[in-house]
Amino acid sequence: MASRNEEVLREAFMTKRSQNKSPFTPTNWKDRWFVLTPHNLIYYDGDRNSGRKREKGRVDLSKVWAVESVEYSAFQKDLVFQLVYGSTADTESVTLYIAASSAHDHDDWLEHIRSLVGNNTNLAEVFHKGALLRNQWSCCRGPKDAVACTPVTWTRNNNATPGMLCPEVDRSGRPRRYCYDQPSPSPPLNQDNMLPKKIVVAIYDYNPTEIGDLPLRKNEEYEVLQDAEENWWRMRNRNGEEGYAPSNYVKEKASLGLQQYDWYLGDATRQRAEFILKREEKEGCFVVRNSTTTTGMYTLSVYSKQPTPQVKHYHIKREGDLYYLSQSIKCRTIPDLIFKHKYNPGGLCTRLRSPPTHGRQPPTTAGISHDKWEIDPNELNLLEELGSGQFGVVRHGKLKCMDVAVKMMKEGTMSEEAFIEEAKVMTQLQHTNLVQLYGVCSRHRPIYIVTEYLRYGSLLLYLRQKEKHLITCSEQLLDMCLQVCEGMAYLEKQRFIHRDLAARNCLVGSQGVIKVGDFGLARYVVDDEYAGSGGAKFPIKWAAPEVLNYMRFSSKSDVWAFGVLMWEVFTCGRMPYGKLRNAEVVDRVQSGQVLERPTYCPETVYELMKLCWTHDVDRRPSFADMRCQIVEIQEA
Numbered sequence: 001m002a003s004r005n006e007e008v009l010r011e012a013f014m015t016k017r018s019q020n021k022s023p024f025t026p027t028n029w030k031d032r033w034f035v036l037t038p039h040n041l042i043y044y045d046g047d048r049n050s051g052r053k054r055e056k057g058r059v060d061l062s063k064v065w066a067v068e069s070v071e072y073s074a075f076q077k078d079l080v081f082q083l084v085y086g087s088t089a090d091t092e093s094v095t096l097y098i099a100a101s102s103a104h105d106h107d108d109w110l111e112h113i114r115s116l117v118g119n120n121t122n123l124a125e126v127f128h129k130g131a132l133l134r135n136q137w138s139c140c141r142g143p144k145d146a147v148a149c150t151p152v153t154w155t156r157n158n159n160a161t162p163g164m165l166c167p168e169v170d171r172s173g174r175p176r177r178y179c180y181d182q183p184s185p186s187p188p189l190n191q192d193n194m195l196p197k198k199i200v201v202a203i204y205d206y207n208p209t210e211i212g213d214l215p216l217r218k219n220e221e222y223e224v225l226q227d228a229e230e231n232w233w234r235m236r237n238r239n240g241e242e243g244y245a246p247s248n249y250v251k252e253k254a255s256l257g258l259q260q261y262d263w264y265l266g267d268a269t270r271q272r273a274e275f276i277l278k279r280e281e282k283e284g285c286f287v288v289r290n291s292t293t294t295t296g297m298y299t300l301s302v303y304s305k306q307p308t309p310q311v312k313h314y315h316i317k318r319e320g321d322l323y324y325l326s327q328s329i330k331c332r333t334i335p336d337l338i339f340k341h342k343y344n345p346g347g348l349c350t351r352l353r354s355p356p357t358h359g360r361q362p363p364t365t366a367g368i369s370h371d372k373w374e375i376d377p378n379e380l381n382l383l384e385e386l387g388s389g390q391f392g393v394v395r396h397g398k399l400k401c402m403d404v405a406v407k408m409m410k411e412g413t414m415s416e417e418a419f420i421e422e423a424k425v426m427t428q429l430q431h432t433n434l435v436q437l438y439g440v441c442s443r444h445r446p447i448y449i450v451t452e453y454l455r456y457g458s459l460l461l462y463l464r465q466k467e468k469h470l471i472t473c474s475e476q477l478l479d480m481c482l483q484v485c486e487g488m489a490y491l492e493k494q495r496f497i498h499r500d501l502a503a504r505n506c507l508v509g510s511q512g513v514i515k516v517g518d519f520g521l522a523r524y525v526v527d528d529e530y531a532g533s534g535g536a537k538f539p540i541k542w543a544a545p546e547v548l549n550y551m552r553f554s555s556k557s558d559v560w561a562f563g564v565l566m567w568e569v570f571t572c573g574r575m576p577y578g579k580l581r582n583a584e585v586v587d588r589v590q591s592g593q594v595l596e597r598p599t600y601c602p603e604t605v606y607e608l609m610k611l612c613w614t615h616d617v618d619r620r621p622s623f624a625d626m627r628c629q630i631v632e633i634q635e636a
């Protein structure tokens with residue numbers, strides 16, 4: 001493990017290319033656990049199951065002189081990046097090739113490492129964007145010692161010429177931060193401040209709830225005027241009207257990719273695709289989604305009534321620059337391929353016709369507007385009661401035309417001031433599998449918490465009501481777990497601890513969506529019955545040993561609770577440990593006994609639950625690990 005005094009900045013499983021002894025041995029990629037600290041990138045023997053890790057190597061970041069992407073054709077592989085380090089003389093340097101597991105991870109790791117090496121004195125101006133294969137560079141076809149062919153894509157200063165390095169300190173003597181170059185040819189300039197214009201395209205319609213926010217129309221272009229904040233950007237439309245709009249409703253024109261097509265579902269799972277297509281029941285209805293097993297690859301899902309109603313899934317294969325589903329039709333782009341298969345089934349169960357009418361749903365926005373979390377209760381139209389819980393009654397409501405749920409907090413149940421402060425942060429958390437917090441009404445008592453509304457209510461009740469139908473559908477149940485895991489992996493990445501993850505705190509929406517709710521609220525409960533692990537209302541049955549012993553909460557204690565939640569899902573809502581009293585549960589957990597395997601739960605899934613119940617916190621998997629493992633089972 002990274003030594004005690006080295007702060008861990010980032011960690012993940014990624015694959016690493018073996019450093020070949022001979023240039024002629026085939027390329028070999030191995031799973032490694034990468035840990036980034038302020039001074040080193042360390043990789044460990046990654047055994048996902050046992051959690052056992054042994055250091056296999058490390059790169060001293062002060063010796064790094066290039067951090068760059070690798071072109072696809074070098075290894076026929078997407079998402080590969082390289083760290084070149086050692087002596088700047090090409091012949092003595094070493095290159096570490098790493099394949100990230102998503103485009104997002106790839107960019108994040110690259111950026112994070114760059115931020116740490118940005119002040120190295122030996123940074124390069126040029127690099128090889130390909131790889132050295134059989135003693136020849138795949139990019140420039142030069143020999144091993146050929147001068148690198150491609151200008152680096154980043155520099156340390158905003159004003160620098162692309163590919164050039166600038167002095168390490170600015171005029172005031174402060175170290176400079178790195179930055180990215182603009183791709184050439186130079187993009188149009190924004191007239192106000194002479195920075196390059198950022199043009200985005202709306203991928204969903206957006207109807208603001210606040211005056212002054214800018215409505216968005218799908219497929220129209222907007223100029224971004226201010227993007228300093230993550231979730232709300234100031235934009236200008238073609239008519240010159242300006243206002244804030246949610247950044248997750250637009251995509252940069254230059255990297256729009258498949259987002260512009262209604263048939264593209266992004267990261268939707270196989271289950272979600274089936275759900276959407278089966279509901280439409282239209283011959284040839286289809287979607288394309290990211291492959292869950294191979295990053296950078298895609299899967300086509302098609303509905304056909306012949307011979308019996310079913311959804312078929314096809315991997316879109318790639319050969320060099322060409323995509324294909326069958327050998328007879330190969331195209332340069334996926335939209336071309338889809339177009340061709342609209343006229344010719346070419347081996348598919350049916351020809352492709354149209355995307356679903358209710359396919360891609362617009363995501364929630366992080367809060368209701370830029371910098372706004374206080375909601376005027378007069379703007380809320382309160383409707384029927386949805387239920388009541390620990391904090392009081394929950395009602396359905398409308399905020400302008402948007403459906404919301406309104407939690408009316410019983411007075412004296414929570415430390416309100418602290419919560420209101422935190423709510424500002426919580427509105428900024430945005431993920432498909434998290435119940436969105438829109439804001440609070442905090443000027444009146446009781447205070448209201450206004451969140452996204454999910455029509456099918458609590459997951460616990462849903463499981464209990466649908467037990468007959470669900471109990472044997474282990475694929476569907478596992479998909480529910482995966483969705484919760486995705487939401488939690490996001491919270492883990494944001495370093496936000498839930499503290500009360502359980503089926504009762506998850507909700508079910510349309511299209512089979514599951515969302516995690518009530519994150520972080522537990523911290524503001526003032527009820528003595530709840531507050532300590534000795535309290536009668538404390539969720540003992542979901543608590544990890546380190547929580548029972550020392551009240552030590554972490555994302556890893558959330559993982560323990562996630563194991564219990566998986567058990568709730570696979571028993572369709574049974575109470576963990578049945579009628580055992582809290583003290584007995586604590587004894588059981590401390591002595592290492594775990595919940596039994598639910599009758600219809602596959603052995604592989606039960607193994608995952610048990611991984612969550614690893615007593616040693618360091619060996620317990622993270623949500624990111626759990627996600628990989630669940631996907632593996634789904635695809636098996």
Ligand code: ADP
Pocket residue numbers: 386387388389390391392393394405407435451452453454455456457458504505507518
């Ligand atoms: P609990 O203490 O059981 O977690 P909550 O106060 O969180 O209670 O919620 C009470 C009930 O209100 C839930 O069981 C659910 O049926 C309903 N509910 C809560 N939030 C929402 C929401 N965002 N959308 C729809 N129903 C909700």
Ligand code: MG
Pocket residue numbers: 389504505517518
């Ligand atoms: Mg709740």
